[in-house]
Amino acid sequence: FIEFSGLTKSYVTDADRVDALRSLSIDVKEGTFLGVMGPSGSGKSTLLSILGGLCRPTAGRISVDGIDLYALGQEQLADFRREYLGFVFQAFNLVPYLTALENVMLPLAVKRIPRREKRDRALHALERVGLQNREGHLPSQLSGGEQERVAIARALVNTPPLILADEPTGSLDSQTSHDIMELFNALNAEGQTIIMVTHNDEIRSYFDRIIRLRDGAVHEDLVGRTR
Amino acid sequence: FIEFSGLTKSYVTDADRVDALRSLSIDVKEGTFLGVMGPSGSGKSTLLSILGGLCRPTAGRISVDGIDLYALGQEQLADFRREYLGFVFQAFNLVPYLTALENVMLPLAVKRIPRREKRDRALHALERVGLQNREGHLPSQLSGGEQERVAIARALVNTPPLILADEPTGSLDSQTSHDIMELFNALNAEGQTIIMVTHNDEIRSYFDRIIRLRDGAVHEDLVGRTR
Numbered sequence: 001f002i003e004f005s006g007l008t009k010s011y012v013t014d015a016d017r018v019d020a021l022r023s024l025s026i027d028v029k030e031g032t033f034l035g036v037m038g039p040s041g042s043g044k045s046t047l048l049s050i051l052g053g054l055c056r057p058t059a060g061r062i063s064v065d066g067i068d069l070y071a072l073g074q075e076q077l078a079d080f081r082r083e084y085l086g087f088v089f090q091a092f093n094l095v096p097y098l099t100a101l102e103n104v105m106l107p108l109a110v111k112r113i114p115r116r117e118k119r120d121r122a123l124h125a126l127e128r129v130g131l132q133n134r135e136g137h138l139p140s141q142l143s144g145g146e147q148e149r150v151a152i153a154r155a156l157v158n159t160p161p162l163i164l165a166d167e168p169t170g171s172l173d174s175q176t177s178h179d180i181m182e183l184f185n186a187l188n189a190e191g192q193t194i195i196m197v198t199h200n201d202e203i204r205s206y207f208d209r210i211i212r213l214r215d216g217a218v219h220e221d222l223v224g225r226t227r
Numbered sequence: 228f229i230e231f232s233g234l235t236k237s238y239v240t241d242a243d244r245v246d247a248l249r250s251l252s253i254d255v256k257e258g259t260f261l262g263v264m265g266p267s268g269s270g271k272s273t274l275l276s277i278l279g280g281l282c283r284p285t286a287g288r289i290s291v292d293g294i295d296l297y298a299l300g301q302e303q304l305a306d307f308r309r310e311y312l313g314f315v316f317q318a319f320n321l322v323p324y325l326t327a328l329e330n331v332m333l334p335l336a337v338k339r340i341p342r343r344e345k346r347d348r349a350l351h352a353l354e355r356v357g358l359q360n361r362e363g364h365l366p367s368q369l370s371g372g373e374q375e376r377v378a379i380a381r382a383l384v385n386t387p388p389l390i391l392a393d394e395p396t397g398s399l400d401s402q403t404s405h406d407i408m409e410l411f412n413a414l415n416a417e418g419q420t421i422i423m424v425t426h427n428d429e430i431r432s433y434f435d436r437i438i439r440l441r442d443g444a445v446h447e448d449l450v451g452r453t454r
C-alpha cells in the first residue's frame with residue numbers, strides 16, 4: 001500500500017546541514033496499524049510529512065496505493081491529500097478564527113453534500129473524542145488536550161483510507177490517551193491504515209508493527225502484536 | 228511561599244460558561260518540587276497561568292513571597308514576572324523569527340550585563356537541554372521535542388526563584404524526559420521552587436508533593452517522596 005525506497009531528507013540552514021532521514025526503504029501493507037517511535041530529533045515528523053505529501057524528499061521514491069507522490073504536480077498532490085489522507089499534526093495546526101466544529105468541518109469543505117450533513121458528521125467526530133460540549137469554542141478557548149482532540153476529530157471526519165498521526169496523545173492524560181487509542185483501534189478494525197508517531201511506551205500494544213528510528217535510520221522493525 | 232485561597236476562574240463564551248477552577252485554597256512552601264496532575268480540561272494550565280500573573284482570577288487571592296499578585300498594576304506585574312518567574316508554556320510560545328539562542332536570551336534582555344555574557348549564559352542553558360548544536364535554527368527548523376527544550380532552556384536561563392512548567396516533557400521520548408527531569412531535580416536541589424503540570428505518570432517519583440485536579444477542584448493532595 002505504501003512503499004518507499006532510498007528515502008532521504010537533508011535540511012540545509014545557513015549554519016549547518018541536518019540529515020534528518022538517511023535512505024529509508026520500507027513497505028507498509030494496507031490495513032496496518034503502524035507505530036513509529038524513536039528519540040526526539042530522530043526524523044519521525046519528517047518521515048510523516050513526506051508520507052503526507054507535505055515535504056519533498058531530497059532523494060528516493062515514495063508511492064501510496066501505486067501513486068508516485070512526488071511525480072505529481074502541486075494540484076494533483078493537493079487532490080491526493082484530500083482524497084486519501086487524514087493528518088494529525090504535532091502542533092495541531094487548528095485555524096484560530098474558526099470554532100472547534102468549523103475546524104472539524106474543514107476536510108468536508110469541497111464535498112458535494114448538504115451543509116447540514118457536514119455539521120452532523122463533524123459533530124459526530126467531536127463526540128467520538130469526547131468534545132461535543134466544546135463545539136463553539138475557539139482554539140484559544142480550549143485546553144491543550146482539547147485542541148489535540150479537535151485535531152484528531154478533523155483528521156477522521158472524512159473517513160480517509162490513510163491516517164497519519166504525529167504524537168496524537170502527546171497532550172493527553174493516561175485515561176484520555178487510552179480512549180483515543182481505542183478509537184483508532186476501532187477505525188483500524190474497519191480497514192483504515194494508520195501510521196502513528198508516538199513516544200508513549202504505554203500504548204505500544206495497540207500496534208501491529210513498530211518501527212524505531214534513530215538518527216534518521218531504522219534502528220528496529222518489530223512485527224506482531226504479542227509484545 | 229505561595230498561598231492562594233478561594234481561587235476561582237470561570238470562562239464565559241457566547242455559548243456557555245466553563246468553571247475551570249472552583250475555589251482552590253493551597254499553600255506551597257519554598258523549595259518544593261510540586262507536581263500538578265489530572266485529566267485533560269481539569270484546570271491545570273489555568274492554575275499555572277494564574278500563578279504566573281498571566282490570567283486574572285474571577286475570585287480569590289493569590290500571593291507569592293508575600294506579594295498579592297492581582298493587587299499589582301500591569302507594570303508591576305510585568306516586573307514581578309521578570310524577577311521571579313521562569314515559565315514553560317504548554318504551546319512553547321517561541322518567537323518564530325528568532326533563533327533558538329536568541330529565544331533563550333530573551334529573559335536576559337533588560338539585564339545590565341554585557342551582551343557577550345548573555346550569549347554565554349544562553350548557550351550554557353541550551354547545553355543543559357542537549358541543544359547546543361541547534362543554536363542557529365529558527366523554531367520552524369526544529370523538531371517538536373527540540374522546540375520544547377528551547378522553551379525549557381529559556382525558562383531557566385535567569386535562574387528564577389520560581390519555575391512554572393506546563394507539561395515540559397509532553398513532546399519528549401522517555402530517555403529525554405528523564406534527562407530533563409534530572410535537570411529540574413538539580414535546580415530544585417539548588418533551591419528553586421518548581422511547580423510542574425504533567426500527565427506523565429512515569430516521572431511522579433521526582434515530586435515532593437502531587438496535587439491532582441478534577442473538574443477544577445483538588446481531588447487528591449499527596450506529600451512525601453516515597454510513592
Ligand SMILES: Nc1ncnc2c1ncn2[C@@H]1O[C@H](COP(=O)(O)OP(=O)(O)OP(=O)(O)O)[C@@H](O)[C@H]1O
Nearest residue numbers: 141143144145146238247267268269270271272273
Ligand atoms: N479562554 C477560554 N474560554 C473558555 N473556556 C476555556 C478557556 N480556556 C480554557 N477553557 C476551558 O477550561 C477548562 C480548563 O482548561 P485548562 O487549559 O486549564 O485545562 P488543562 O487541565 O490544562 O487541560 P489539558 O491537560 O488538556 O492541557 C477546559 O475545559 C477548557 O475548555
Ligand SMILES: Nc1ncnc2c1ncn2[C@@H]1O[C@H](COP(=O)(O)OP(=O)(O)OP(=O)(O)O)[C@@H](O)[C@H]1O
Nearest residue numbers: 011020040041042043044045046368370371372373
Ligand atoms: N526545517 C528544518 N530545517 C533544519 N533542520 C530541521 C528542520 N526541520 C527539522 N529539522 C531537524 O531535523 C531533525 C529531525 O526532525 P523531526 O522533526 O523529524 O524529528 P522528530 O523525530 O519528529 O522529533 P520530536 O520527537 O522531537 O518531534 C531534528 O534534529 C531537527 O532539528
Ligand SMILES: [Mg+2]
Nearest residue numbers: 045090370371
Ligand atoms: Mg516530531
Ligand SMILES: [Mg+2]
Nearest residue numbers: 143144272317
Ligand atoms: Mg493544559
